[in-house]
Amino acid sequence: MNAMNPEGYVTSDGRKIGGVLMEMKNITLRFGGVKAITDISFDIREGEIRAIIGPNGAGKSSMLNVISGFYIPQEGEVWFRGKKRAPMKPYEVAQQGIARTFQNIALFEGMSVLDNIMTGRLTLMKSGMLDQAMWWGRAQREETEHREKVEKIIDFLEIQHIRKTPVGRLPYGLKKRVELARALAAEPKLLLLDEPMAGMNVEEKEDMCRFILDVNDEFGTTITLIEHDMGVVMDLSDRVVVMDYGKKIGDGPPDEVRANPDVINAYLGVSHD
Numbered sequence: 001m002n003a004m005n006p007e008g009y010v011t012s013d014g015r016k017i018g019g020v021l022m023e024m025k026n027i028t029l030r031f032g033g034v035k036a037i038t039d040i041s042f043d044i045r046e047g048e049i050r051a052i053i054g055p056n057g058a059g060k061s062s063m064l065n066v067i068s069g070f071y072i073p074q075e076g077e078v079w080f081r082g083k084k085r086a087p088m089k090p091y092e093v094a095q096q097g098i099a100r101t102f103q104n105i106a107l108f109e110g111m112s113v114l115d116n117i118m119t120g121r122l123t124l125m126k127s128g129m130l131d132q133a134m135w136w137g138r139a140q141r142e143e144t145e146h147r148e149k150v151e152k153i154i155d156f157l158e159i160q161h162i163r164k165t166p167v168g169r170l171p172y173g174l175k176k177r178v179e180l181a182r183a184l185a186a187e188p189k190l191l192l193l194d195e196p197m198a199g200m201n202v203e204e205k206e207d208m209c210r211f212i213l214d215v216n217d218e219f220g221t222t223i224t225l226i227e228h229d230m231g232v233v234m235d236l237s238d239r240v241v242v243m244d245y246g247k248k249i250g251d252g253p254p255d256e257v258r259a260n261p262d263v264i265n266a267y268l269g270v271s272h273d
């Protein structure tokens with residue numbers, strides 16, 4: 001089976017990738033006169049680690065923002081879990097099972113690690129204030145369940161020792177890990193990582209790589225990431241979409257993309273027509 005097979009395929013390291021989870025069909029996104037994305041199509045398979053790469057200004061963040069529902073494209077369709085997505089608010093997209101981290105860390109600096117991660121469960125919380133007043137027992141049971149899930153993630157990402165620490169006091173690499181934990185707390189079907197290694201030293205990058213692979217392996221989470229570090233991208237990803245000036249210039253497994261002349265040109269800045 002290869003990556004074109006609708007049923008899925010088996011990776012070079014023997015992992016089984018499933019059918020299509022998300023499909024972007026002919027997406028075009030404009031900001032006034034600027035075309036950030038021009039007629040791009042690709043899919044993301046169940047269980048896959050899928051990267052979006054490209055030089056600065058290629059349109060990668062814009063694409064991630066279309067996937068997360070933050071931007072609604074002027075043209076094209078987004079399909080998720082077999083259904084065409086109607087225009088919706090980012091929190092509705094989150095409720096459908098898509099969580100993300102940000103290029104610039106977006107955590108509550110004054111709050112503890114634990115409380116920050118708990119905010120990741122907000123989209124899953126059923127009982128509101130009225131429920132809590134009327135059905136106190138039920139709300140308490142729900143709270144206990146949320147805490148248990150969060151504690152598992154804290155163990156998994158090896159951050160027990162900082163669970164009570166205010167996030168503002170943590171070094172950069174750990175903040176990034178807390179952000180990953182918060183996204184995981186939402187139990188997403190699709191996890192979007194916006195430059196998860198940016199600004200990290202070599203050791204922090206190695207840790208983050210390991211956690212990304214473990215999340216994919218242990219929870220079966222499908223992951224889509226933007227990353228500038230080519231070594232990381234090629235090591236981690238099953239398939240890579242390459243963008244340049246808003247267009248798709250390559251799409252396939254890392255080896256294929258690495259050998260693609262258009263991709264080589266884009267990165268060397270040789271030809272831009």
Ligand SMILES: Nc1ncnc2c1ncn2[C@@H]1O[C@H](COP(=O)(O)OP(=O)(O)OP(=O)(O)O)[C@@H](O)[C@H]1O
Nearest residue numbers: 031034035036054055056057058059060061062063
């Ligand atoms: N909110 C916006 N308003 C206007 N133009 C925008 C906006 N966001 C992005 N753009 C433009 O769209 C194009 C693609 O930008 P985008 O940030 O998606 O690229 P990128 O590949 O993520 O870049 P980088 O690697 O530098 O983060 C650029 O020309 C950018 O200036």
